[in-house]
Amino acid sequence: MSTSDFNGKVKRHVAKNFDQSIQIYQQFEEKHHFFRDLTLKLADRIVIKERSSILDIGCGCGISAKALNDRLGCKVLGVDLSHEMVTAGIALCAEDDIRLLEGDGEHLLQIVGDRRFDYALYNASIFIFPDVSRTIDEAYNCLKTGGKIAFSFYPQLVGQGDEDLLDVAFHRLGEFLPRFRVITDYPQASEALAHRCSNICHHRWVRPLDIPFLQDFFSIPAQSASLFPGVGYDVRRNLVKNLFATLEDKAEKGRIVWRMAESIKLKA
Numbered sequence: 001m002s003t004s005d006f007n008g009k010v011k012r013h014v015a016k017n018f019d020q021s022i023q024i025y026q027q028f029e030e031k032h033h034f035f036r037d038l039t040l041k042l043a044d045r046i047v048i049k050e051r052s053s054i055l056d057i058g059c060g061c062g063i064s065a066k067a068l069n070d071r072l073g074c075k076v077l078g079v080d081l082s083h084e085m086v087t088a089g090i091a092l093c094a095e096d097d098i099r100l101l102e103g104d105g106e107h108l109l110q111i112v113g114d115r116r117f118d119y120a121l122y123n124a125s126i127f128i129f130p131d132v133s134r135t136i137d138e139a140y141n142c143l144k145t146g147g148k149i150a151f152s153f154y155p156q157l158v159g160q161g162d163e164d165l166l167d168v169a170f171h172r173l174g175e176f177l178p179r180f181r182v183i184t185d186y187p188q189a190s191e192a193l194a195h196r197c198s199n200i201c202h203h204r205w206v207r208p209l210d211i212p213f214l215q216d217f218f219s220i221p222a223q224s225a226s227l228f229p230g231v232g233y234d235v236r237r238n239l240v241k242n243l244f245a246t247l248e249d250k251a252e253k254g255r256i257v258w259r260m261a262e263s264i265k266l267k268a
Ligand SMILES: C[S@@+](CC[C@H](N)C(=O)[O-])C[C@H]1O[C@@H](n2cnc3c(N)ncnc32)[C@H](O)[C@@H]1O
Pocket: 011, 014, 015, 018, 035, 036, 039, 057, 058, 059, 060, 061, 062, 063, 064, 079, 080, 081, 082, 085, 103, 104, 105, 106, 122, 123, 124, 125, 128, 129
């Protein structure tokens, strides 16, 4: 299979997984306000200016777009692969300054045309892109000079002495770790950013190891598919509950680390 056929197949899978996730995704967000908080942490860390223009790549059901508009009055154009996520997002975001479109974040120029943005953001989405260099190149070309590209990443579960608690949990459950936790890992995403822009800054948001939160987060169908690929959803959901229950004794000292990176477009 050629690389482009493989990438196309990955993206069709991703779109289907998120199409099937919408209901549980929204229930999770209603309970935890997590994607909103992660968006605002990212905005805070990279100091997004009020009323700026933002290209929200992998906008999902509009939670990140709405948070940026509500808090900072930003004008947001969101793009997402999943038809169901975008449809739900359009219902959620009635504001004139938010527009959400179905489309591929690896082909942004054909979607945005001549518009240029102050920021191109990936809130919890870049690790799902199979061709990270391509999407970063496209995002770069959609930016004004002086604009920023930034992303927030997939969670790391860290114990004492930097122990990898996801490894520990799989070991304790007696299940094999998935070969790939993410499609694009943090060094690959950072390298793609470094190739386009210099002076990358890294940030972190560190939270306590909250087991019920992790069980809910990874019960979102698309997230559970990253841990137990090829297994039906009902079975996955039980596996997720049991997986994180193995970490109860680690909760006091463990952390969930959300990594972030940003860089500036210096030249036209
Ligand atoms: C975890 S959700 C995050 C959504 C949103 N940014 C938020 O904070 O709520 C990740 C989203 O990335 C989208 N996505 C993944 N690959 C994509 C691609 N190639 N182009 C556009 N969207 C993509 C998925 O469809 C999904 O809706």
